[in-house]
Amino acid sequence: MSSLFSVLSIGASGMAAQRTRAELLVENLANAETTRTREGGPYRRKDAVFESSAVSSPFASVFDDAQAPSGVAVSEIVTDTSAPEKRYMPGHPDADQDGYVAFPRVNPAEDMVDLMDAARSYEANVAAIGAVKDMIQRSIDLLH
């Protein structure tokens, strides 16, 4: 089984994944009302898909077996493909012939909660790295 040192990589992978998730949520929130994008049409929300992954660490070796504890990675970023929300606003510059404007399917309240959740998970990974560093240091202290 891999040693405590590999846990530093696991924690780091958690931090990276949560950071990506947070960045996408911030992008969604910033574009909640964007009716016109460069690609045409309203903004489409993006979400990160998480997946467990084996972590590679400079300290690991080829002997690490499948039982090795796993980190996490963003396996893909999914762009929302559902039909946009239509609101009746005839005077709007982006209104179509019928007076409807296409808006992004972003629920700011939901994404705010998600963002706080991502921050909390990020901090938990930071704490994990801290605890493991502490344990490694205690082992070193055995020498004195």
Place this chain on the structure above:
Amino acid sequence: MALPITPTTGAALPASIPPAGQSTGAGFQDVFSSAVEKVESLGQDASASVERFLSGEGEELHTTILATTRAELAFDLFLQTRNKVVSAYQEIMKMQL
């Protein structure tokens, strides 16, 4: 009136007395050799543990440190004992004039 004198029985001889000089030597030698073996074996365990740790096979740091500490303490103890034995021997040698 004199009491009859009962013959005393001689003190029983111990079943075996090893010849002088030989037994002490052999007994001590054994203890010494097994101590050396122990120190060597702990030393090998420590080296193996360090190797496993460095190669990333998953040896925990505390395991390696404990292995090297055991080896070090065993060696120190052995050294102290040996020094005492040597100085005791030297004392005895001084006496035999």
Place this chain on the structure above:
Amino acid sequence: MLDRLSGQLERYMDLLSARQKLVASNIANVDTPGYRTQDIDFQAEFQNAMGPPRAIAVDGLPVKNDGNNVSLDRESRLLAENDLRFNVASNLMRQQIQAVRSAIKEGQGS
């Protein structure tokens, strides 16, 4: 010499390390769809005192919509607890080592 009690302490530290690795994995995968919390049966592994511990599933954890059952509260608590226990064990170990060192030094003088 250092053998019996320190052997147990070492096993304790081994198990705490193994457990902490799983806690870290659980934390990293708190939002991974389908991921299940892993742990070790600490008492059983300590009695057993043989070989690397086995990772087991944890019962009774509520499962979220995406099939994930990691509780950040539980994992954070375990994280702190394992760290503290490791701290205690390593201090006890260090005391034992120092006791032996002192005994050896003591013998030097006489």
